[in-house]
Amino acid sequence: MTERQHFEISDLDSGISLGKDAWIRLRKNRLAVGGLVILVFFFVIALLTPWIAPYDYEIQDLDLGATGPSLKHWLGTDIFGRDLLTQIMYGGRISLSVGFLATIVALVIGVTWGSIAGYIGGRTDAVMMRLVDILYALPFMIFIILLMVVFGRNMLLLFLAIGAVEWLTMARIMRGQVQTLRQQEFVEAAVAMGLSRSMILIRHIVPNAVGPIIVYTTLTIPGVMLLEAFLSFLGLGIQPPKTSWGLLIAYGAETMEEYPWLLLFPGFFLATTLFSLNFLGDGLRDALDVRSAKD
Amino acid sequence: MLTLQKIPRSIFALLFILLASCSVQEGNVDSGNRLGILHYGNGSEPQGLDPHVVTGVPENHLVRALFEGLAVKNPYTLEPEPGVAERWEFSDDKRIVNFFINPRARWSNGDPVQASDYVWSWRRALHPEMGNPYSYMLFPVKNAEAFAKGQISDFGKVGVKALDERTLEVTLNEPTPYFIQLMDHYSTFAVHPPTIMKFGASTDRYTKWTREENIVGNGPFVLTEWKLNRRIVVEKSSTYWDRNKVSLNGVVFYPTENSVTEERMFRVGQLHYTASVPLDKIPIYREMENTPYVQAPYLGTYYYLLNINKKPLDDIRVRKALSLSIDRDKLASTVLQGTAVPAYSITPPNTLGYDPPKLFGYDPEKAKQLMTEAGFPNGKNWPGIEIIYNTSESHRKIAVAIQQMWASTLNIQVTLSNQEWKVYLDSVDQMDFDIARRGWIGDYVDPNNFLDLFISSGGNNSTGYADGIYDDLVLRKATKASSRELRYQIFHRAETMLMQAMPIIPIYTYTSKHLINPSVKGLPSNLMDSLNLKYVWLDNLKKEER
Numbered sequence: 001m002t003e004r005q006h007f008e009i010s011d012l013d014s015g016i017s018l019g020k021d022a023w024i025r026l027r028k029n030r031l032a033v034g035g036l037v038i039l040v041f042f043f044v045i046a047l048l049t050p051w052i053a054p055y056d057y058e059i060q061d062l063d064l065g066a067t068g069p070s071l072k073h074w075l076g077t078d079i080f081g082r083d084l085l086t087q088i089m090y091g092g093r094i095s096l097s098v099g100f101l102a103t104i105v106a107l108v109i110g111v112t113w114g115s116i117a118g119y120i121g122g123r124t125d126a127v128m129m130r131l132v133d134i135l136y137a138l139p140f141m142i143f144i145i146l147l148m149v150v151f152g153r154n155m156l157l158l159f160l161a162i163g164a165v166e167w168l169t170m171a172r173i174m175r176g177q178v179q180t181l182r183q184q185e186f187v188e189a190a191v192a193m194g195l196s197r198s199m200i201l202i203r204h205i206v207p208n209a210v211g212p213i214i215v216y217t218t219l220t221i222p223g224v225m226l227l228e229a230f231l232s233f234l235g236l237g238i239q240p241p242k243t244s245w246g247l248l249i250a251y252g253a254e255t256m257e258e259y260p261w262l263l264l265f266p267g268f269f270l271a272t273t274l275f276s277l278n279f280l281g282d283g284l285r286d287a288l289d290v291r292s293a294k295d
Numbered sequence: 296m297l298t299l300q301k302i303p304r305s306i307f308a309l310l311f312i313l314l315a316s317c318s319v320q321e322g323n324v325d326s327g328n329r330l331g332i333l334h335y336g337n338g339s340e341p342q343g344l345d346p347h348v349v350t351g352v353p354e355n356h357l358v359r360a361l362f363e364g365l366a367v368k369n370p371y372t373l374e375p376e377p378g379v380a381e382r383w384e385f386s387d388d389k390r391i392v393n394f395f396i397n398p399r400a401r402w403s404n405g406d407p408v409q410a411s412d413y414v415w416s417w418r419r420a421l422h423p424e425m426g427n428p429y430s431y432m433l434f435p436v437k438n439a440e441a442f443a444k445g446q447i448s449d450f451g452k453v454g455v456k457a458l459d460e461r462t463l464e465v466t467l468n469e470p471t472p473y474f475i476q477l478m479d480h481y482s483t484f485a486v487h488p489p490t491i492m493k494f495g496a497s498t499d500r501y502t503k504w505t506r507e508e509n510i511v512g513n514g515p516f517v518l519t520e521w522k523l524n525r526r527i528v529v530e531k532s533s534t535y536w537d538r539n540k541v542s543l544n545g546v547v548f549y550p551t552e553n554s555v556t557e558e559r560m561f562r563v564g565q566l567h568y569t570a571s572v573p574l575d576k577i578p579i580y581r582e583m584e585n586t587p588y589v590q591a592p593y594l595g596t597y598y599y600l601l602n603i604n605k606k607p608l609d610d611i612r613v614r615k616a617l618s619l620s621i622d623r624d625k626l627a628s629t630v631l632q633g634t635a636v637p638a639y640s641i642t643p644p645n646t647l648g649y650d651p652p653k654l655f656g657y658d659p660e661k662a663k664q665l666m667t668e669a670g671f672p673n674g675k676n677w678p679g680i681e682i683i684y685n686t687s688e689s690h691r692k693i694a695v696a697i698q699q700m701w702a703s704t705l706n707i708q709v710t711l712s713n714q715e716w717k718v719y720l721d722s723v724d725q726m727d728f729d730i731a732r733r734g735w736i737g738d739y740v741d742p743n744n745f746l747d748l749f750i751s752s753g754g755n756n757s758t759g760y761a762d763g764i765y766d767d768l769v770l771r772k773a774t775k776a777s778s779r780e781l782r783y784q785i786f787h788r789a790e791t792m793l794m795q796a797m798p799i800i801p802i803y804t805y806t807s808k809h810l811i812n813p814s815v816k817g818l819p820s821n822l823m824d825s826l827n828l829k830y831v832w833l834d835n836l837k838k839e840e841r
Contacts, residue, residue, distance in 0.1 A: 059699075060699045062625050062696060063625070063629060080696060240694070240711050254573070254688060255573075257576075258575045
C-alpha cells in the first residue's frame with residue numbers, strides 16, 4: 001500500500017500536463033478511441049483520394065448505367081455508370097472539409113465573441129448580444145443566397161457563409177458559461193494576482209468551458225454537413241459533377257426503390273462519421289473536463 | 296429468449312394496426328371519385344393566370360380550364376370544334392373569317408360574351424406595352440404584327456372587327472390553314488374587359504384581377520382557391536354555355552415540381568394524374584400488369600438555347616462543335632430510358648406530314664477539329680460556360696450527361712446551375728445565360744409553330760439569332776405558298792438555314808409520359824397531350840373491381 005501510494009505521488013511530482021492527462025483518460029474510453037480511429041482513417045482517405053481512387057469521378061459509362069456492387073465496382077455504379085466508391089471518396093473530401101472548416105470558423109468567432117461579451121458584461125455585453133439576436137432573426141437562407149449572388153459561387157465562400165451563420169449559438173453558449181465561471185473563486189484569485197483580462201480569459205476561463213464547447217462542436221459538424229447538402233440541393237452549393245455525401249444521399253433517396261445501394265452506401269459513410277464524431281465528442285468532454293479531472 | 300420472441304410479435308401487431316388505419320383513411324383519389332373531383336398533378340406552380348402574360352404547359356392547363364377560345368380542340372382528333380363561336384365561315388379567298396359567337400356563351404359573372412370583348416382583348420394581347428410573349432399567335436391577322444411592334448398605333452387598322460354583338464370579322468394577311476387551331480391558344484382568348492379595368496390599365500401585367508376573388512372567365516370551370524405552392528382548386532362553372540357536357544364537379548391542380556414526390560403521391564392515391572414520371576421508375580411501371588403508365592408521341596422538342604451574343608458561343612464553330620459532340624442515341628437509350636427520340640432539328644418528325652432536315656450526327660472528330668479552328672484546341676483557352684435549367688430531376692440528369700460528353704470529347708469546363716421555374720423563365724427572357732435548357736411544345740400541329748420561334752422578333756427566340764432571309768421565308772414566302780408541298784419545301788429551306796447557324800442544340804423529341812388512375816376516362820393520348828377537361832369523367836370503380 002505504502003509503496004503504491006509513494007509511486008503515485010512521485011508520478012504527480014514529475015508532473016503530467018493537462019493535455020497528456022486528458023489523453024490518458026481518452027484512451028481508456030474505447031468508443032471514443034474507435035471514433036477517433038475511424039475519423040482519422042476517413043481523413044487520410046480523403047487526403048489521398050486523388051491518388052488512390054479506383055476511377056475518375058467524372059468519367060461516365062452510360063451504357064453500363066446503374067449496377068449493384070460487383071468485383072469491378074465494389075459499391076456499384078450510379079445511373080451514369082460512375083463508380084460509387086469513387087463518388088463517395090470525392091464526396092467525403094467535400095463533406096469533411098465543409099464540416100470541419102465551417103465548424104472551425106463558427107468555433108473561433110463564437111467562442112471569442114461569447115467569452116468577451118460574457119466576461120466584460122454590462123453595456124458591451126448588451127450590445128454584442130443584441131447583435132447576435134439581430135443576426136439570429138435574419139432568415140439565413142436569404143443571407144446565404146445574398147452572399148452567393150454578390151460573391152458568386154465558390155467553395156471557400158460556402159464554408160465561410162455556413163460558419164458565419166453557425167457561430168451564433170456557440171456565442172450564446174459560451175457567454176452563459178463565462179458568466180458562471182466569472183463568479184468562481186479561481187477567477188477571483190487570478191484577478192487578485194493581477195493577471196490581465198485576456199490572460200484570465202485564455203488561461204482560466206476558456207479551458208474550463210471546454211466541455212460544453214466540444215459537445216456543441218460535435219453537434220455542429222453534422223448540422224453543417226446537412227446544411228451543405230441542403231444548399232447544394234437547392235443549387236446554391238456544390239454543383240455537378242462535384243459531389244458531397246449530402247448530395248449523394250439526396251439523389252440516392254430519389255431512386256432508393258430501384259437502386260438502393262445509391263442511398264445505402266453514402267448514408268452508411270455519413271452515419272459512421274456522425275457516430276464517430278459523437279463518441280469522440282463524448283469522450284473528449286469527459287477527458288477534458290478540468291473540474292472532474294482530479295476527482 | 297421469451298422476450299425475444301415477444302418483440303417481433305408486438306412489432307407485427309403494431310404494423311397491422313398501422314396498415315389497418317391506412318386502409319381506413321380515404322385518399323384524394325377515392326374521395327375525388329366519389330365527389331367527381333379530379334386531382335391533377337400540374338408540374339409546377341403557374342407563373343400567373345392571365346392568358347396574355349403566361350407561357351408554359353402548367354399555365355395552359357389552368358387557363359384553358361378557366362377560359363375558352365373561339366374554337367377548341369377535340370381531344371380525340373385534335374380537329375377544332377365549336378367553343379365560344381358556334382360556327383365560323385371563311386370567305387372565298389380564305390382571307391376573311393367570320394366567327395359567330397354562341398348566344399349562350401357567358402362570362403362567369405353572367406355577362407354575355409360579345410364580339411367586342413374579342414376586339415378589346417386582341418388589342419390587349421397585341422399591345423406592345425403588354426409584352427405578351429405569344430402575341431405572334433395573332434400575327435396572321437392583318438396589321439397585327441405592325442401594331443404589336445409599335446409601327447402603327449391605331450388598332451382600328453388591325454383586321455379584327457365586331458360586326459355586331461355576335462359576329463367577329465377577322466381579316467388575315469394570307470390564307471392561313473391553321474388559323475382556327477390558333478383560336479384554342481390562350482393568347483387569342485378573350486378576357487373580361489370591365490374586370491381588367493377595375494384593377495389597372497388594360498395593359499398592366501400581374502394586377503390583382505387574376506386573384507380568386509376577382510377573376511372572371513368564360514371557361515367550363517371557375518377558380519375557387521389558389522394556395523401558392525400548394526394547390527389551385529377550380530369548380531364547375533354554373534354559367535358556362537356547354538355546362539351539361541362537363542361531368543367533373545371540380546379539379547384540384549397540384550404544383551408537383553418534383554416528379555419523384557409526384558409519383559409517390561400517385562402511388563398512395565393522392566393524384567389521379569401525374570404531369571410526368573421519374574425516368575428511373577419507368578422500367579418498373581412498364582412491366583406492371585394493367586399499368587397506369589401511358590406513353591405517347593408528343594409534339595415537342597427538347598433543346599438547349601445558345602446565347603449567340605456571348606463569347607465563345609458567338610462563334611458558329613463552337614456552337615457546331617458542342618452540338619456534334621452530343622451522342623443523342625446513347626442519351627436517349629440510357630439516361631432517358633428509351634422514352635425519347637433523338638432530335639437533330641427543331642421540328643418534330645412527321646408534323647402533319649412534314650419531316651425536318653438532318654444535317655449532322657454524332658461526330659466527335661469533326662467537333663474537335665472545329666474547336667481547334669475556333670481557337671480552343673483540346674479545351675485550351677476555354678473561358679468556361681454555364682448551363683441553366685429549371686430545377687428538375689430529369690433536366691439535371693441530361694445536363695450532367697452532356698456536361699461529361701463535352702468534357703471528355705472537347706476537354707472543356709461547363710458548370711451547371713439549376714433555377715426555380717420563375718427565375719429560370721426570367722433568365723431566359725432576359726437572355727441572362729450562356730446555355731439554357733428549353734423545351735418547346737407545339738401550340739398547333741404545323742411546322743410553322745416551331746420555325747417561327749426563331750424569327751428575329753420572336754418573343755421566344757431568346758438566342759440572339761436574327762436573319763432577314765429566314766424571317767422572309769417563314770413569315771411571308773411560306774404563307775403565300777399555293778400548296779402544302781410548296782409550303783413544306785419553304786419550311787425545309789428555312790429550317791436548313793436555322794440548323795446551319797445552330798443557335799440551338801436540339802437534343803430529343805418528346806414523348807408524353809403520365810401515370811393515370813384507371814378511374815379517369817375521356818382523357819385520350821394525343822400528339823399535343825391536349826387536355827380538354829370538358830371530356831373528362833371519373834368512373835367510380837369499386838375497390839374490388841380495380
